[in-house]
Amino acid sequence: MMALACAGVLLPADAEARTVYRCVRDGTVSLATAPEPGSKCEPREIDDNAVQTPNLWGEMGVFSGTLYEREQDGRMVYSTRNLPGSRPYLRFTVETPPGEPAHEGLGNIGAPRLEPFAATFRAAARTHGLEDAWLRAVAHAESAFDPDAVSDKGAMGVMQLMPDVIADYGVQDPFDPVQSIQAGARHLRALLRRYDGDRTLAAAAYNAGIGAVTRYGGVPPFRETQAYIAKVEVLRARYREAMGLVEKPAQ
Numbered sequence: 001m002m003a004l005a006c007a008g009v010l011l012p013a014d015a016e017a018r019t020v021y022r023c024v025r026d027g028t029v030s031l032a033t034a035p036e037p038g039s040k041c042e043p044r045e046i047d048d049n050a051v052q053t054p055n056l057w058g059e060m061g062v063f064s065g066t067l068y069e070r071e072q073d074g075r076m077v078y079s080t081r082n083l084p085g086s087r088p089y090l091r092f093t094v095e096t097p098p099g100e101p102a103h104e105g106l107g108n109i110g111a112p113r114l115e116p117f118a119a120t121f122r123a124a125a126r127t128h129g130l131e132d133a134w135l136r137a138v139a140h141a142e143s144a145f146d147p148d149a150v151s152d153k154g155a156m157g158v159m160q161l162m163p164d165v166i167a168d169y170g171v172q173d174p175f176d177p178v179q180s181i182q183a184g185a186r187h188l189r190a191l192l193r194r195y196d197g198d199r200t201l202a203a204a205a206y207n208a209g210i211g212a213v214t215r216y217g218g219v220p221p222f223r224e225t226q227a228y229i230a231k232v233e234v235l236r237a238r239y240r241e242a243m244g245l246v247e248k249p250a251q
Contacts, residue, residue, distance in 0.1 A: 018046045022056045023081065028215055031056060032079035034072055039081070065221070066091055109234055112136070112242040116145040117158065117177050124185035130192075133243055134199065135185055137235035138206065141228060147177045159184025162209075203229045 021032045023039035035041040044056055068086035069078050078089060114136075121139070125132040142160035143149035155162050157180035166174050169183040191202035194210070204212075204219045207228045212220040219225065 019043050020046055020056065023079070025081070028081075030079055030081035032077065032081070034075075034077040034079075036079055036081060036083060037072075109141075109231055112235070112238045113140065113145060114239075114242060117181060120178050120181045124181045127182075128185040128189040130185055130188060131236075133239035133245060134232075134236050135181075135188065136239050137232050138184065138188065138203070139181065140235050140239075141231045147175055147180065156180075159187075161187075199233075200229055203232050 019033075021035050021041040021043055023030045023032055023036045023041040025036070025039040030036065030039070032041065035043075044054075046054065065080050066082070067078055067080055067089045068082050069076055069089045070083060070086040071077075079086070080092075121132055121136050124130070125135045139145055139158050142155070143158050145158055147158050149158070149160065150156050151160055153162070156166070156174040158177050159180045161171060161174050161180060161183055165171075165183065165187050169186055171179050171183045173179055174183075188202060188206060191205050191210075192199070195201035195205070195213075200219060201213060204225055208220045208222060208225045212222070212225075219229065
């Protein structure tokens, strides 16, 4: 893990073990060479001779970040959290077990399918002021229109509704296509309002959660979420073409 190694090498080189602090604040994790003010930090001893650097981040998937340096108590310390007085030191990428509420969705990018639940998609898009092609693209990326789909993160139905969305929109049966599509459309409409019509941020939040988008100030640096956004945009273009909303390119 590059970030942890970077934090470690900045400690005294003659030690056989290094102390790295795992700090938590507002539900976010950082690693530091000294306890961070305002965070709950736990010291972890890292063996210099370890074959593999232990995972101190937790289950967060693949993400990129920045290691910052700043002066604290008269000495230079390093942290992956941007605290007041910090300066960027270097960029890093970390791969950990998947744990964010992001999922790539079920089904591969393929030909558009206009038949499944066509009337329901039209009605939901019209009712909630969404582009029909985009709504279908999300459903295609999420479940490939399988009303019985269940992800390993607990998302259910055509629109792969998470339990909090099911509760927010009063869904009685998440496996009922009509309820799923209507709730998914309402949720997408709410996300578009939240992000001033930005489809990319709305799709990121639909996949990874509003909290993740807020935490990173934009699209989270998760491989799953970035792949999901790209998939939805490709599918949207294909649905627009299939629905006659754009001209086919000349052959």
